[in-house]
Amino acid sequence: LQEISVVLREEIEPTIERLRKEKQEYFNFVSMKEEMQRFQRFDVAYRFYSAKQLLQQGTSDFDELTQKKAEIEAQREKLDGPLQRVRQKKEEVEKLLAKRHSEEKTARRDLKLFSDALEDLKKEEQKLAKKLAEKRASRLSETSHAEAAEEEVKRVKEALENAEKKLEGLSTGGAEAGGGASLREKLKQAKTKAAQLEAEEEDLKTELKHVDEELRQVRTKLNKSGESAAQMTTQRDAAAARVAALEKQLAAEAVDEEKLASLREEMKLCRREIDAAKHEAQESQHELNSWSKIAVRLPRGMHPHKLHGQVFELVELKNDYLDFAKALQLLVGGKLEYVVVEDKDASKAIFKENNFASSRRRVTLLPIQDCQVGKICDTAVRLIHLAL
Structure with missing residues (x-):
């Protein structure tokens, strides 16, 4: 009996006490697991609510970006009108400049023709003068021929004088009787007009560069807005997929929108209880480590x-x-x-x-x-x- 009592006191009773503690720990574990399952359901509901809020925010941001994209497109169309008018004006100036260049080229060609004709007349005069001198030296007796030659020389001189007058009018810019402005004056005016047109062309080119730069900036903003809109669309699709997955998880338990506010408060309490359970689990793990x-x-x-x-x-x-x-x-x-x-x-x-x-x-x-x-x-x- 003494041995039995010793065995009971030293072995069986401590074993029974240890089993009781393990039984109580098991019951505590089962209770904690049920609470954690309940908290997990609350966590799923809260994540569903957060995902839905994120989806709504993403939809709102996408609508704003779409509206901004439409405004940028309207602004681009508005800038296309002045650019088109500037291009038309540039084409008109180029046509007028080509016309002035053609007139200048024609005037230069006419001046060259008159100069060549004057040179030919001078050469002809020299030939006739030389011929007249030869005839005077060899045929002093032929008066009639001399007179005819003199008449010819006079005629040539008159033609030469007329040609010199015309050439002088072309050279000095004077006006003939009823002839208007000289060709040189017209050429000078054409050059002045061409210089003005070239200056206007440079101004138009500068303005075109500024307009092209503004259009490039607008296109860059538009491309960035398109990329942001595509990114928001991807995020919205991902949020919609998460919401669909959460809705499948919550198929067994319906969540009313009116109860979400109270559910959030309850979720905070649940998180505090979860933290307490985690702390208790850590203490149990430390105790287990001390046993091991x-x-x-x-x-x-x-x-x-x-x-x-x-x-x-x-x-x-x-x-x-x-x-x-x-x-x-x-x-x-x-x-x-x-x-x-x-x-x-x-x-x-x-x-x-x-x-x-x-x-x-x-x-x-x-x-x-x-x-x-x-x-x-x-x-x-x-x-x-x-x-x-």
Whole structure:
């Protein structure tokens, strides 16, 4: 009886107390999980509301950009009118300038013709004078021929004088009787007019450059507005897709627009409760870490499922390891730590990564296939294991 009471007091009663604590922790965990599910529903509803607000804002911004695009197009059409008139004026000036160049070319050609005719008359006069001198020297007796020659010379001189007068009129800009302004004066006026037209053409070219620069800026603004509108359309489509996905999630629970304000306040309370639950979970994790007495690092690239966790109490081992394990426990005074891994390769990699060979802790890595475990039949215990 004393041994039974000792066993009851030292083993069974602490075990019962520990199971009671685990039962209470399990109930707390189930309650916390239900609360988190409820908070998740509130979170989905709040994200739906936020996505809907974002969609409305995106639609409003898209309408504003569309209106701005229409205004820019109207402004561009308004600027196209003056530009077209300037181009027409430029074409008219170019035609007038070409006409003035043609008149100047004709005047130069006429002046050259008159100059060539005057040179021919001078050459003819020299020839006739020379011929007259020869006839006078050789035929002094032929008076009649001399008189005829003199008459011819007079006629040529008169023609020469008339030609000189015409040439002088062309050269000096004088006016003949009833002839109006001279050709040189007309040519001078044509040059002055051509210079004025060239100056006007330069002014028109400068104005055209300014108008082209304004049009380029307007086109740049229009292109930027088009890109912004396309970006807003993409964002609006993405927001619509998110809203559709949230509506599918909320198909089972209808959310009224009138209740969204109160739902937001309730959502704040839920978030505070979630933060408190997270804090409690962190404290539980710290407590679990204090129980485990050892932290195991995984090598880079190793999947987490390769590490199954730490064994807190050896219940039963295979016969091949039974005597060996008991001998080790006796050797280190019951302070040997056991960590269960997936296989021997994972055991070697984790052992090397954590440098357990030079550590003060006595750590043994057990492959899962070398462990003898029982099947967990209790659903509650399985849920607690998954949660941990």
